[in-house]
Amino acid sequence: MNTPCIVVAVNPTPVEPSTPRPPRRRVHTRARILSAAGELFLSAGYARTSIEDICAAAGYTRGAFYSNFATKEDLLLALFDEQAAERISELEHLAAAAEQLGPEERARRLVEALLRVEAAETGWILLFLEFRLLAARTSELAERVAVHDRTVTAALAVLLERVLPELVPPGASAEQAAEVILAAREGLLARTAAGGPTSEQLLNATTAVLTGLLG
Numbered sequence: 282m283n284t285p286c287i288v289v290a291v292n293p294t295p296v297e298p299s300t301p302r303p304p305r306r307r308v309h310t311r312a313r314i315l316s317a318a319g320e321l322f323l324s325a326g327y328a329r330t331s332i333e334d335i336c337a338a339a340g341y342t343r344g345a346f347y348s349n350f351a352t353k354e355d356l357l358l359a360l361f362d363e364q365a366a367e368r369i370s371e372l373e374h375l376a377a378a379a380e381q382l383g384p385e386e387r388a389r390r391l392v393e394a395l396l397r398v399e400a401a402e403t404g405w406i407l408l409f410l411e412f413r414l415l416a417a418r419t420s421e422l423a424e425r426v427a428v429h430d431r432t433v434t435a436a437l438a439v440l441l442e443r444v445l446p447e448l449v450p451p452g453a454s455a456e457q458a459a460e461v462i463l464a465a466r467e468g469l470l471a472r473t474a475a476g477g478p479t480s481e482q483l484l485n486a487t488t489a490v491l492t493g494l495l496g
Contacts, residue, residue: 307348307349310341310345310348310349311349313339313340313341314335314336314339314341314345314346314349314350314356315356315359315360315363316339317335317338317339318330318335318338318339318356318357318360319360320338321334321335321338322357322360322408323404323405323408324404326407326408326411327353327357327408327411327412327415328411328415330353331353332346332353335353335356354422354425357408357412358425358426358429361409361412361429362429362432364405365429365432365433365436366436368395369433369436369437369440371394372391372394372395372437372440373440373444375390375391375394376391376440376444376445377444379391380444384447385447385492387445387447388445388447388448388492389488389489389492391445391448392448392462392488392491392492393484393485393488395462395466396462396465396466396469396484396487396488396491397484403473406470406473409470410470410471412426413426430463433463434456434459434460434463435456435459437459437462437463438454438455438456438458438459439455441455441458441459442455448462448492450494461491461494462491465487465491469483469484469487
Protein backbone atom coordinates (compact mmCIF):
# COMPACT_ATOMS: atom_id res chain seq x y z
CA MET A 282 0.00 0.00 0.00
CA ASN A 283 1.74 3.14 -1.12
CA THR A 284 -0.84 5.81 -0.28
CA PRO A 285 0.97 9.16 -0.53
CA CYS A 286 0.89 11.08 2.72
CA ILE A 287 2.74 13.77 4.64
CA VAL A 288 4.47 12.26 7.65
CA VAL A 289 3.93 14.41 10.72
CA ALA A 290 4.18 13.87 14.44
CA VAL A 291 1.08 12.04 15.60
CA ASN A 292 0.18 9.74 18.44
CA PRO A 293 -0.24 6.37 16.74
CA THR A 294 -3.34 4.23 17.26
CA PRO A 295 -1.90 0.72 17.22
CA VAL A 296 -4.00 -2.21 16.15
CA GLU A 297 -3.48 -4.65 18.99
CA PRO A 298 -2.77 -8.07 17.49
CA SER A 299 -5.47 -10.72 17.79
CA THR A 300 -2.65 -13.26 18.25
CA PRO A 301 -0.11 -13.13 21.13
CA ARG A 302 3.11 -11.16 20.65
CA PRO A 303 6.24 -13.37 20.47
CA PRO A 304 9.35 -12.92 22.67
CA ARG A 305 11.94 -10.59 21.16
CA ARG A 306 14.35 -13.39 20.32
CA ARG A 307 11.82 -14.86 17.89
CA VAL A 308 10.87 -11.64 16.12
CA HIS A 309 13.25 -12.18 13.17
CA THR A 310 12.20 -15.79 12.66
CA ARG A 311 8.55 -14.83 12.91
CA ALA A 312 8.99 -12.03 10.37
CA ARG A 313 10.64 -14.36 7.84
CA ILE A 314 7.89 -16.95 8.23
CA LEU A 315 5.22 -14.28 7.80
CA SER A 316 6.91 -12.91 4.70
CA ALA A 317 7.28 -16.33 3.09
CA ALA A 318 3.72 -17.30 3.95
CA GLY A 319 2.34 -14.06 2.56
CA GLU A 320 4.01 -14.60 -0.79
CA LEU A 321 2.78 -18.20 -0.99
CA PHE A 322 -0.77 -17.32 0.05
CA LEU A 323 -0.93 -14.60 -2.59
CA SER A 324 0.42 -16.81 -5.38
CA ALA A 325 -1.23 -20.16 -4.60
CA GLY A 326 -4.05 -19.33 -2.21
CA TYR A 327 -4.50 -20.12 1.45
CA ALA A 328 -6.00 -23.61 1.14
CA ARG A 329 -3.37 -24.80 -1.34
CA THR A 330 -0.43 -23.67 0.78
CA SER A 331 0.77 -26.12 3.41
CA ILE A 332 2.83 -25.52 6.52
CA GLU A 333 5.59 -27.57 4.87
CA ASP A 334 5.53 -25.16 1.90
CA ILE A 335 5.87 -22.20 4.24
CA CYS A 336 8.74 -23.75 6.19
CA ALA A 337 10.62 -24.61 3.00
CA ALA A 338 10.20 -21.10 1.60
CA ALA A 339 11.27 -19.46 4.87
CA GLY A 340 14.17 -21.86 5.42
CA TYR A 341 12.97 -23.11 8.80
CA THR A 342 11.81 -26.38 10.33
CA ARG A 343 8.26 -27.19 11.42
CA GLY A 344 9.52 -26.74 14.98
CA ALA A 345 10.38 -23.11 14.23
CA PHE A 346 6.93 -22.64 12.73
CA TYR A 347 5.12 -24.06 15.74
CA SER A 348 7.22 -22.07 18.18
CA ASN A 349 5.75 -18.94 16.57
CA PHE A 350 2.28 -19.99 15.40
CA ALA A 351 -0.08 -22.63 16.73
CA THR A 352 -1.77 -23.12 13.35
CA LYS A 353 -1.77 -21.87 9.79
CA GLU A 354 -4.88 -19.87 10.71
CA ASP A 355 -2.90 -18.07 13.44
CA LEU A 356 -0.30 -17.09 10.88
CA LEU A 357 -2.84 -15.68 8.43
CA LEU A 358 -4.59 -13.73 11.17
CA ALA A 359 -1.21 -12.23 12.10
CA LEU A 360 -0.79 -11.16 8.46
CA PHE A 361 -4.23 -9.56 8.52
CA ASP A 362 -3.28 -7.77 11.75
CA GLU A 363 -0.24 -6.30 9.99
CA GLN A 364 -2.33 -5.19 7.01
CA ALA A 365 -4.86 -3.51 9.29
CA ALA A 366 -2.15 -1.76 11.30
CA GLU A 367 -0.60 -0.39 8.11
CA ARG A 368 -3.94 0.98 6.89
CA ILE A 369 -4.75 2.62 10.25
CA SER A 370 -1.27 4.18 10.30
CA GLU A 371 -1.79 5.58 6.80
CA LEU A 372 -5.09 7.10 7.90
CA GLU A 373 -3.40 8.62 10.97
CA HIS A 374 -0.87 10.42 8.81
CA LEU A 375 -3.43 11.44 6.20
CA ALA A 376 -5.76 12.82 8.87
CA ALA A 377 -2.96 14.86 10.41
CA ALA A 378 -1.91 16.18 7.00
CA ALA A 379 -5.51 17.22 6.27
CA GLU A 380 -6.00 19.18 9.49
CA GLN A 381 -6.04 22.48 7.63
CA LEU A 382 -9.06 21.39 5.56
CA GLY A 383 -12.68 21.91 6.50
CA PRO A 384 -14.51 19.09 8.30
CA GLU A 385 -16.47 17.96 5.21
CA GLU A 386 -13.45 17.80 2.91
CA ARG A 387 -11.31 16.12 5.56
CA ALA A 388 -14.01 13.50 6.16
CA ARG A 389 -14.42 12.90 2.42
CA ARG A 390 -10.70 12.38 1.90
CA LEU A 391 -10.38 9.98 4.82
CA VAL A 392 -13.37 7.87 3.78
CA GLU A 393 -12.12 7.76 0.19
CA ALA A 394 -8.64 6.71 1.34
CA LEU A 395 -10.10 3.86 3.36
CA LEU A 396 -12.42 2.67 0.60
CA ARG A 397 -10.01 2.93 -2.31
CA VAL A 398 -8.90 -0.45 -3.66
CA GLU A 399 -5.59 -0.37 -5.53
CA ALA A 400 -4.67 -2.85 -8.27
CA ALA A 401 -1.78 -4.12 -6.15
CA GLU A 402 -4.28 -5.24 -3.50
CA THR A 403 -6.01 -7.81 -5.74
CA GLY A 404 -4.15 -10.76 -4.24
CA TRP A 405 -4.97 -9.67 -0.71
CA ILE A 406 -8.62 -9.22 -1.67
CA LEU A 407 -8.85 -12.80 -2.91
CA LEU A 408 -7.02 -14.09 0.16
CA PHE A 409 -9.31 -12.13 2.45
CA LEU A 410 -12.44 -13.46 0.76
CA GLU A 411 -11.11 -17.03 0.71
CA PHE A 412 -10.50 -16.90 4.44
CA ARG A 413 -13.91 -15.34 5.09
CA LEU A 414 -15.60 -18.24 3.29
CA LEU A 415 -13.55 -20.77 5.25
CA ALA A 416 -14.46 -19.08 8.53
CA ALA A 417 -18.15 -19.10 7.59
CA ARG A 418 -18.02 -22.91 7.60
CA THR A 419 -15.97 -23.31 10.80
CA SER A 420 -17.42 -22.00 14.06
CA GLU A 421 -14.09 -21.90 15.92
CA LEU A 422 -12.39 -20.05 13.09
CA ALA A 423 -15.36 -17.71 12.76
CA GLU A 424 -14.84 -16.63 16.36
CA ARG A 425 -11.14 -15.97 15.70
CA VAL A 426 -12.06 -13.81 12.71
CA ALA A 427 -14.66 -12.02 14.82
CA VAL A 428 -11.94 -11.14 17.35
CA HIS A 429 -9.82 -9.72 14.52
CA ASP A 430 -12.80 -7.72 13.23
CA ARG A 431 -13.50 -6.26 16.66
CA THR A 432 -9.85 -5.31 17.04
CA VAL A 433 -9.77 -3.45 13.72
CA THR A 434 -13.15 -1.80 14.37
CA ALA A 435 -11.97 -0.59 17.78
CA ALA A 436 -8.77 0.89 16.31
CA LEU A 437 -10.71 2.74 13.61
CA ALA A 438 -13.23 3.95 16.18
CA VAL A 439 -10.44 5.49 18.27
CA LEU A 440 -9.15 7.26 15.16
CA LEU A 441 -12.62 8.61 14.36
CA GLU A 442 -13.15 9.88 17.90
CA ARG A 443 -9.80 11.66 18.01
CA VAL A 444 -9.40 13.21 14.57
CA LEU A 445 -12.70 12.71 12.70
CA PRO A 446 -15.54 13.23 15.17
CA GLU A 447 -17.61 14.70 12.33
CA LEU A 448 -17.95 11.18 10.91
CA VAL A 449 -19.78 10.01 14.03
CA PRO A 450 -23.43 11.06 13.61
CA PRO A 451 -25.58 12.14 16.58
CA GLY A 452 -27.04 9.16 18.37
CA ALA A 453 -24.41 6.74 17.08
CA SER A 454 -21.13 5.57 18.54
CA ALA A 455 -17.69 5.71 16.96
CA GLU A 456 -17.73 1.90 16.87
CA GLN A 457 -20.94 1.91 14.84
CA ALA A 458 -19.53 4.45 12.39
CA ALA A 459 -16.38 2.34 12.05
CA GLU A 460 -18.45 -0.78 11.38
CA VAL A 461 -20.36 0.98 8.59
CA ILE A 462 -17.18 2.20 6.91
CA LEU A 463 -15.48 -1.20 7.14
CA ALA A 464 -18.59 -2.97 5.83
CA ALA A 465 -18.64 -0.64 2.83
CA ARG A 466 -14.97 -1.40 2.17
CA GLU A 467 -15.61 -5.14 2.31
CA GLY A 468 -18.45 -4.69 -0.18
CA LEU A 469 -16.14 -2.89 -2.59
CA LEU A 470 -13.52 -5.61 -2.12
CA ALA A 471 -16.05 -8.31 -2.99
CA ARG A 472 -17.27 -6.47 -6.08
CA THR A 473 -13.72 -5.89 -7.22
CA ALA A 474 -12.81 -9.57 -6.83
CA ALA A 475 -15.96 -10.60 -8.71
CA GLY A 476 -15.08 -8.38 -11.66
CA GLY A 477 -17.56 -5.69 -10.73
CA PRO A 478 -17.10 -1.98 -11.43
CA THR A 479 -14.02 -0.48 -9.84
CA SER A 480 -14.15 2.92 -11.50
CA GLU A 481 -13.54 6.26 -9.85
CA GLN A 482 -17.25 6.90 -10.35
CA LEU A 483 -18.19 3.99 -8.06
CA LEU A 484 -15.60 5.01 -5.46
CA ASN A 485 -16.80 8.61 -5.54
CA ALA A 486 -20.43 7.56 -5.25
CA THR A 487 -19.76 5.30 -2.27
CA THR A 488 -17.65 7.98 -0.59
CA ALA A 489 -20.34 10.61 -1.13
CA VAL A 490 -23.11 8.40 0.26
CA LEU A 491 -21.11 7.32 3.32
CA THR A 492 -19.89 10.84 4.07
CA GLY A 493 -23.45 12.12 3.75
CA LEU A 494 -24.90 9.45 6.01
CA LEU A 495 -22.22 9.68 8.66
CA GLY A 496 -21.45 13.36 8.47
